[in-house]
Amino acid sequence: MKTLFDHAAREGVGGLFPTCDVPAKAPADVLGPGLVRTNAPRIPNLSEGDVARHYTALSKLNYGVDDGIYPLGSCTMKYNPKLNEDAARLPGFATLHPRVDEALAQGSLGLLFELTEILKSISGMPGVTLQPVAGAHGELLGMFLFKRYFETRGEPGRTRILLPDSAHGTNPASAAVAGFSVTEIRSNDRGTVDLDVLRAELDSTVAGVMLTVPNTLGIFEENILEVTRAVHDAGGLCYFDGANLNSFIGRARPGDMGADVFHFNLHKTLSTPHGGGGPGAGAVAVSAPLVDFLPVPWIARTREGYRLDWEHAASVGSIHGFYGNFLVAVRAYTYLLQLGDAGLRAVSENAVLNANYLQERLKKTYRLPYDRLCKHEFVLSGEGLPNHISTLDVAKRLIDYGVHPPTVYFPLIVHEALMIEPTETEGRESLDRFAEILETIAREAREQPELLRDAPTSAPVRRLDQTQAARNPVLTYPFAEARAS
């Protein structure tokens, strides 16, 4: 793979910027000694054509949602409508500086206000902020809100967060960044929260629980109301990780299940693209006791128009430089406008139907540790595959068939986990093809296991040496080495 730095520099390129139309200044004269850079950064000067070809070549080494099914459990990689992209690129939105006078930004402030209202309605919760820019950022805000709530109530001794053993890694990490300690609670043999284990932990040191609903096995916590009631009775709060909202959007609301904080992943449920790892958006909804603590500024509607409201003394403060990922909010808003209530209901219906369809079919070929109605995703296990074939081998073989592998080795409570989330945007043809490929791979595991062990062989690279990457980290381009050769 050639990097940018491997391309030969060109003479006479440029033309992007005009010549200076004011008297030029010698930097050293203007700035005085010591401030002007002595070594230029090593960035080659290339033509636009060189740059276009280099990054087009790189793009072809990727796999995106437009290439095919992307069944990553917990990630909700649904198709991203192109209209949303066009909306985010409208000059009125894209060129807006965050410090403009509110009167000059009414379109954007109004959109943020309306999206906030829609998300309140979807969650069934009275307060929403759009400031968090990722799911984990929403979790972190949630933990800040917990902390401020107990500070305000004079209960600083509530320093523990309870987490099911099936939780996403960001949950414990977010709790820790906010200064909480984490206690893991074991799931029962149905894959859900064990109420007795939970109750035994609930004491006056517990700030609350972080739950994923449905959980990361794709199973809805049937006892969700008992769980949240138990936590509330013990004086704690309930955080709901919204990664799996796709499974019940448009037909049930976290506010009706006892959630105190719920985060939306706009880049999952509301179809804003993932961008190869971001930017996302992690709007947070809260229950009535937490509303006053939401980060500033709030977006307020007044008789004179929309404005930014900074006057909330109880607020935890700000968690982002401005108002969150506005252009991601534009995409989500556009998506919601188009769907409406009927569309939202169809999202959860088809997401759950597609997952159950695949689960029913694939459990005949792969082990299904929790064989029950699933929501939008389910978890198979690669345990017991013949010839010591692992889940990783299956995943890599999928690549040879031109399909993105599911999430693997998560959740941690299933050995050799293969976590599959088809999403609602796959049709039956696509689901059948994916199932057929997995069935073929299971047959290959028996008959030609080397095909799996050597996989992938058709991708731009074969399996990468992770040990070398860890032991001898090369994290920037080795200019000296390149010069020597």
Next chain:
Amino acid sequence: MLDAVGRRDVEELFSDIPSEVLARFEPTGLEPKSELEVQDAVRRAADSNRAMDMVSLLGGGIYDHYSPSIVGHIVGRSEFYTAYTPYQPEISQGTLTAMFEFQTLVCELTGMQISNASMYDGATALAEAALMADRLRKRRRVAVAANLLPQFRRVLQTYAWAAGIELVEVPYDASGRGAWDQIPGNVSGLIVQSPNAFGVIESLDGLKAQLGDALLIVATYPIALGLLESPGALGADVVVGEGQCLGLPMGFGGPLLGLFATKMEYLRQLPGRVAGRTVDADGKTGYTMAAQTREQHIRRERATSNICTNSALCALAATVYLASVGAAGLRHVAELNLAKAHYLAEGVRRIKGFRLAFDAPFFNEFIVRPTEPARVVRARLEDAGFLVEDPAELEALGVENALRVAVTERRSRGELDRALAVMGGAK
């Protein structure tokens, strides 16, 4: 499909949700709309942002820079923007190679040894830097220059409160620069922004030596680094910054791009994702996520940060921007900013009674002190089609009756002359 899953009706698929919960459900009231109707609706909203047709003199960390056409075209390729985090490196070499290039470019600009693959924005990158410094030095105190941009300060304050870290302020002197003779002792780090909230370039010479083992954290403005000495060369231990200026739209303040670079010796404490070079089973060069044992999906509550989703596509935009302008173009842009801002500043000094609030060197942004009330001058500029910031933000920093103005390469001499005329009283 229902038959295949052995269910009579759709409702049966949701029979595991408690009936009480289902019964309480209320819809949003939104009617479905066609693509055509939605496009009209969002266009109307965008067009009602009246700022669109005005000339920007706004700055303070977000700037109206030019982004070459190619940047939007590359990040608009769906192979990039619809891909997930590169957990499957064999089919993510495009994203991973670009991450590796981005890390290299950030190190080249900042003069540091390692960089992560991005953070949410400059403000959260700074907050993470403070947390990292305190993980390393554990003094529960971090010093912070008072002339830090308020959006950085606000976020830092929230994170520090939650982590139990005390922030101790270092005042600025009459020139607008940090008063480095007043840095308190026993701190895990010192936070400096350069150019700072007044646009003033700080003097970092000798600062690291003064700090001892406390970390010198510098928040920077990447375009300025086309011209200014890199913080790394001046002794910084951590360099953070807002990367919006590198080809990203201002987007009403998001998505932005947090830069985070440091020294190799702090790799194990680095927050966020990192790409590394390795080889595949055939010995061919490839890229993968490296040093993952610091991250939340492996280390959980002992991770160096909770960050997962970051600003990958924005980092790609910055990478393509820098590849397009090259070292020569970056220097050219920086020089244009310097020349044009100084042209405007000289003009301001010639307006009777007007002066600059600070006389230390600046890059493309400075503080105007008018003879009239700053709000009157601002209103006059706005009426004439110029966007200028509300003086309230400077007042909160202790600078009364003043306007912050920023000038980028996009401003023409004609626009600047017109702005000067309006400042001086023309309507």
